[in-house]
Structure formats: C-alpha cells, structure tokens
Amino acid sequence: MFDGGFELLDLLRIGVDIAILWYVFYKLIMLIRGTKAIQLLKGIFVVLGIWFLSSESILDLQTVNWVMWQVIMWGFLGIIILFQPELRRALEQLGRGSFFSRNTASEEEILNQSINAIVKSCNYMAKRRIGALITIERETPMGDYVETGIPINGRLTNELLTNIFIPNTPLHDGAVIIKKDGIQAAACYLPLSENPFISKELGTRHRAAMGISEVTDALTIVVSEETGQISCTKNGELHRDLDQEKLVKMLKDNLEPKIIAPAKGNWSWRGKKNG
Known part of the structure; x- marks a missing residue:
C-alpha cells in the first residue's frame, strides 16, 4: 500500500513538473513570437544540433564539438546582452502577473x-x-x-x-x-x-x-x-x-x-x- 501510494505521488509530481515546464516554455514562445528573438531561438537549436552530432558517441568531430561547446558556454552571456529589452519585458510581465494570464483584450x-x-x-x-x-x-x-x-x-x-x-x-x-x-x-x-x-x-x-x-x-x-x-x-x-x-x-x-x-x-x- 505504502509503496504503491509513494509511486503514485512520484508520478503526479513528475507530471506536474513537466506540465509547468511546458507551460512556461509555451508562454516564452508566445512572448517572443514575431520578434527578432525567435530567429535567435532557431540559431540556438542549430548550434545544439551541431554540438550533439559532433559528440564522441556519434560523429566524433572533436574540434567542431569543442568550438560548439565554447559557443554554448559563452553564448548565454551574449544573449543576455543582446536581448536585454525582451528579457526586461518578460520580467515586467511576470511582476505584473500578466505572464501567466490570457490576453486581456476580450x-x-x-x-x-x-x-x-x-x-x-x-x-x-x-x-x-x-x-x-x-x-x-x-x-x-x-x-x-x-x-x-x-x-x-x-x-x-x-x-x-x-x-x-x-x-x-x-x-x-x-x-x-x-x-x-x-x-x-x-x-x-x-x-x-x-x-x-x-x-x-x-x-x-x-x-x-x-x-x-x-x-x-x-x-x-x-x-x-x-x-x-x-x-x-x-x-x-x-x-x-x-x-x-x-x-x-x-x-x-x-x-x-x-x-x-x-x-x-x-x-x-x-x-x-x-x-
């Protein structure tokens, strides 16, 4: 009984965890849709894809893998600098409570x-x-x-x-x-x-x-x-x-x-x- 209940709670916790992450990701996509940040997001996926394919377990392209890893490590700092207005707008909406709300216009x-x-x-x-x-x-x-x-x-x-x-x-x-x-x-x-x-x-x-x-x-x-x-x-x-x-x-x-x-x-x- 106890083990079964414990497993059920774990499944519920995992489900809630995944649902929250997906919802936040969805809201972020809606926030940057139609802005230049969406092009940056595409570029991030390209870099991650190249880094994954060049890993030792797949193509084993060590130089490419090292360069992509450096881009990933230092790229987040560049993102914060380049897209400061979008990040500020997201934080402002989060502070007003409108980040998790629907469109206010009926x-x-x-x-x-x-x-x-x-x-x-x-x-x-x-x-x-x-x-x-x-x-x-x-x-x-x-x-x-x-x-x-x-x-x-x-x-x-x-x-x-x-x-x-x-x-x-x-x-x-x-x-x-x-x-x-x-x-x-x-x-x-x-x-x-x-x-x-x-x-x-x-x-x-x-x-x-x-x-x-x-x-x-x-x-x-x-x-x-x-x-x-x-x-x-x-x-x-x-x-x-x-x-x-x-x-x-x-x-x-x-x-x-x-x-x-x-x-x-x-x-x-x-x-x-x-x-």
Missing part, C-alpha cells in the same frame, strides 16, 4: 475596435468619394477568393484600410477581404451578380458585392466613387445609403465573436440567427 473589445476602424475608413472615403469594396468573412470560408488577390495578412486599422483604396495605387482596384481582426488580402476578384433586377445605375462594385452575398454569408460594404454613398450587402440583399449610425448597427447586428479555441485565443465572426 473578443467583444476586438470586434468593437474592428468595427470602429471599418466605419472610420468608410466615412473618410465616402466624404472624398473614394471607391471601396470591403468583404468581411463570417462562417463561409473565402479562401478561394483570397487567393485571387494580393496577400496582406495585416492587423485591421483605419489607416491601412483607407490607404489600400487610395486611387492610382496598385491595390485599390478590387476587394479587400477581412477575417477576424485582420486584413487577409486586397485586390481580390469577387463574382458578379447576374440578378436582372439590380438597378442599372449600380456599377461593378455593387454587382460584385451582391454576387459574393449570393454565394457566401459574407457581409460586404461598398463605398460609391460616384455618389459617396455607403451600401452593404448580405444574403443577396442590398442596403443602400447608410449613414454612420446605420452602418455601425448593421455591423454589430451581423457580427459577433465566436470562440473556437479559448486556450489559443482564436475566434471568428458569425452572423446572428435573427440577422
């Missing part, structure tokens, strides 16, 4: 920031009669349409979205496709609607917006270059002449956060059933 906050960016950009372009075609992915994947454009993969901001549609720039002609809180691609081709009841006064952008709304559940915003009016399409319906208040309501009524994997903070937008 899905609702991210959605509101995205809506504000879209509305500000549309109002700016509408006042200056800059044509725009903005498609927001919901549940139906739009990978086929993203592939027709130029990859952006940037965070959605008012400035970036507006700059894409500035006339006589390489990306202004075509649609911007937004997924979650980022701009996936620009200058994308959308299918044109063949609905014979669409008003003849509407141009290619409106027909493309109607076309994509007929084959997907995407929400598409059009800024008219001729009139400066803002329109929106969904489920094959066209809502014309939207002011700022109506546009905000349209976006909020049809977009909402949907948590896919809370541990990773991933989410997407889906339309409300009554929308």
Whole structure:
C-alpha cells in the first residue's frame, strides 16, 4: 500500500513538473513570437544540433564539438546582452502577473475596435468619394477568393484600410477581404451578380458585392466613387445609403465573436440567427 501510494505521488509530481515546464516554455514562445528573438531561438537549436552530432558517441568531430561547446558556454552571456529589452519585458510581465494570464483584450473589445476602424475608413472615403469594396468573412470560408488577390495578412486599422483604396495605387482596384481582426488580402476578384433586377445605375462594385452575398454569408460594404454613398450587402440583399449610425448597427447586428479555441485565443465572426 505504502509503496504503491509513494509511486503514485512520484508520478503526479513528475507530471506536474513537466506540465509547468511546458507551460512556461509555451508562454516564452508566445512572448517572443514575431520578434527578432525567435530567429535567435532557431540559431540556438542549430548550434545544439551541431554540438550533439559532433559528440564522441556519434560523429566524433572533436574540434567542431569543442568550438560548439565554447559557443554554448559563452553564448548565454551574449544573449543576455543582446536581448536585454525582451528579457526586461518578460520580467515586467511576470511582476505584473500578466505572464501567466490570457490576453486581456476580450473578443467583444476586438470586434468593437474592428468595427470602429471599418466605419472610420468608410466615412473618410465616402466624404472624398473614394471607391471601396470591403468583404468581411463570417462562417463561409473565402479562401478561394483570397487567393485571387494580393496577400496582406495585416492587423485591421483605419489607416491601412483607407490607404489600400487610395486611387492610382496598385491595390485599390478590387476587394479587400477581412477575417477576424485582420486584413487577409486586397485586390481580390469577387463574382458578379447576374440578378436582372439590380438597378442599372449600380456599377461593378455593387454587382460584385451582391454576387459574393449570393454565394457566401459574407457581409460586404461598398463605398460609391460616384455618389459617396455607403451600401452593404448580405444574403443577396442590398442596403443602400447608410449613414454612420446605420452602418455601425448593421455591423454589430451581423457580427459577433465566436470562440473556437479559448486556450489559443482564436475566434471568428458569425452572423446572428435573427440577422
């Protein structure tokens, strides 16, 4: 009984020990992701790999093994000097207690920031009669349409979205496709609607917006270059002449956060059933 209980406690202790180390390692990777430190991490793995392969038990490359060992011994001092800002940021987060916490920005906050960016950009372009075609992915994947454009993969901001549609720039002609809180691609081709009841006064952008709304559940915003009016399409319906208040309501009524994997903070937008 005692021996069995002792072995069980040992297994639990080992499991907790490994879990803590893996969690800390994961948080460190998330902290340095997207920074120059991630390239350093790759270099460290290369050095460790060469040192291991050159060891006496494998290739027995004594000179290479000795050089790699010196790099490992003195390299950590160089890492502390070169990456002092990243280390300081990690220690600051640890002191604030945010190192072990999830992302503080909720899905609702991210959605509101995205809506504000879209509305500000549309109002700016509408006042200056800059044509725009903005498609927001919901549940139906739009990978086929993203592939027709130029990859952006940037965070959605008012400035970036507006700059894409500035006339006589390489990306202004075509649609911007937004997924979650980022701009996936620009200058994308959308299918044109063949609905014979669409008003003849509407141009290619409106027909493309109607076309994509007929084959997907995407929400598409059009800024008219001729009139400066803002329109929106969904489920094959066209809502014309939207002011700022109506546009905000349209976006909020049809977009909402949907948590896919809370541990990773991933989410997407889906339309409300009554929308």
